[in-house]
Ligand code: GDP
């Protein structure tokens with residue numbers, strides 16, 4: 001689960017990581033109150049959208065007085081920001097953070113993620129803060145310090161000291177940064193984060209570290225034990241189809257292709273997407289309808305797939321292992337009595353009672369394109385697209 005910068009800063013603040021004072025507005029008319037609370041200094045105006053790269057897209061502005069802050073806030077509110085992380089459709093600005101603008105002497109980069117290779121949290125830091133870390137990694141990888149944590153739960157001040165040393169810090173900063181790192185580790189572990197990224201971590205002319213930006217992702221699988229975090233989900237920022245999928249209890253990831261996939265089992269769903277690509281097509285989604293391919297699940301899956309206007313053919317790939325193919329076939333036929341599908345449907349069902357399953361599909365008053373292998377199904381799905389794969 002992705003959360004907003006202001007929510008991330010609230011969490012950081014609660015864990016003792018210095019953040020600037022800020023207010024969040026949901027409407028431009030709230031700007032006055034927010035500015036009164038913030039006092040008379042310079043103000044940073046920051047679009048709260050679930051995407052980075054806002055600075056370059058006009059989503060971060062600095063104002064030196066209240067009048068300018070009001071004007072910039074009004075201009076930003078309701079705008080659609082297109083950054084390298086939003087996709088071409090962009091994201092509409094519905095919330096704006098007004099914050100004390102921090103005077104910045106130097107920008108650092110500090111982040112924590114899970115290193116999947118070693119299955120442990122890893123800390124990353126760089127003196128090249130403020131810019132795209134991907135660019136730093138590509139051009140000057142030696143400028144990124146990587147420190148593995150010994151385990152997920154054991155937090156040692158040693159990590160922070162090594163990072164401070166790696167960044168070339170001395171004096172007060174060499175004492176302060178390890179404390180900050182320790183707090184970050186605590187937050188990461190206690191709140192089951194999958195990412196914390198502070199870019200930039202600002203060093204003020206007075207020599208204080210302060211998080212000028214913050215991005216936090218929480219592990220969805222851990223939300224069951226964090227009711228306090230579940231509330232932070234902003235549905236307006238999420239893909240409506242993925243919200244619907246969560247309600248249906250299926251695993252769904254929207255992609256950009258034209259072939260909607262309906263599969264039981266995550267591994268099979270991945271293999272299905274691979275084979276569609278191999279056949280020259282592009283999957284419109286990953287969808288694991290889980291074990292029970294009953295009528296209701298199939299109806300829900302059809303609803304999900306056809307809610308995506310890009311989907312021009314459906315490929316159903318069900319392996320009857322625990323679930324029987326005749327039951328799956330009946331589920332598909334019953335579903336089609338309930339929901340009208342106008343695009344071609346390719347079906348590959350294999351496994352227990354597969355002959356009976358095919359019989360049911362053949363006898364149904366709907367036109368299916370039956371396939372006799374996974375590769376065959378992928379080819380037929382691509383061929384069924386209006387205009388073919390192109
Ligand atoms: P992002 O572009 O979405 O990552 O948004 P950031 O919050 O990182 O802002 C982009 C850039 O604006 C930062 O790299 C800073 O250089 C600058 N910036 C953001 N907040 C402040 C601030 O409080 N003071 C100053 N001086 N610059 C800021």
Ligand code: MN
Pocket residue numbers: 052053199200213214
């Ligand atoms: Mn940033």
